[in-house]
Amino acid sequence: MHPSIKLRHIRAFLDIAAEGGLSPVARAQGITQPALSRTLAELETLLEQQLFLRQGRRLALTESGALFRRHALAAIQALEAGASAMRPGAAGVLRVGVLPTVATRFLPQVVLRLRELRPEIVLAAETGPHFHLMRLLRDGAVDLVVGRLPGASEMSGLSFDHLYEDEVILVARSGHPARGRPATEALARSPVILPPATALIRPIVEDYLAAHGLNGVRPLVETVSLALGRGICLGSDALWFISRGVVLYELDRGELIDFPTGARFLSGAVGMTRRQESRAPGLVEFEQIAREVVRNADQSLPVPDARRPRNPGETP
Known part of the structure; x- marks a missing residue:
């Protein structure tokens, strides 16, 4: 590394990358924006790389800037x-x-x-x-x-x-009209909430739906947000595919119920x-x-085991 690079250069760069601009960093450091701009320019000169691109009023990291940020943070x-x-x-x-x-x-x-x-x-x-x-x-x-x-x-x-291990389950409000019926039957009759396409659990949910001829299901919404998913389920007949760990308390309180899917791969x-x-x-x-x-976990963690109380209609 160039011996003229100082800690102030690194901290200024990291702060600018975090804020996306010079003004808030200059205010936070109690210096003028031109002074901060000079510090950044010095660092780019010493590294012989452009670290930011201006996008409107914001500064966006270049590919070199993103690479340097990763190592600078670690340092x-x-x-x-x-x-x-x-x-x-x-x-x-x-x-x-x-x-x-x-x-x-x-x-x-x-x-x-x-x-x-x-x-x-x-x-x-x-x-x-x-x-x-x-x-x-x-x-x-x-x-x-x-x-x-x-x-x-x-x-x-x-x-x-x-x-x-945490399983993906199918939940609905406790008063759901399909309570006690097979999950596939309930899915065919009810709105469905799916995990977003970017969620790690989405592929196994899609595999389950495809295996039961339900791969054409159009979701009411896609979310893993507890606040949103819980609110929709409690206010409608929607069914929600979600990790058990997200809705533990709602299941414990009986606000939501679990429709057993019988699919061991949903974990x-x-x-x-x-x-x-x-x-x-x-x-x-x-x-x-x-x-x-x-x-030390017993029932305090969402680890699937035979001791978990079964919902009405669930087979061993």
């Missing part, structure tokens, strides 16, 4: 972790990407135990669809993602730690995905606690 995190390690008890931030399937019951248990063990660590949770969280992980904007197993094409440079691995070189503060403890929560 800053490593420096901050090193400084924190020299001050036992010092605060640190662990940034976690959270998919809906773990947000209801599993992750809260991990967070509360981490708070007991490492109260100085601040856990910053980022929610969103799988593709968004994986991009944040690769860019270094989160330290790990907790959710379903990524596709094989996404795993280069990453590691996945399996925790448990998948849930675990922790992270960059292999990640050394974020509190990361090791987080992973250890997550494994302990799974080992």
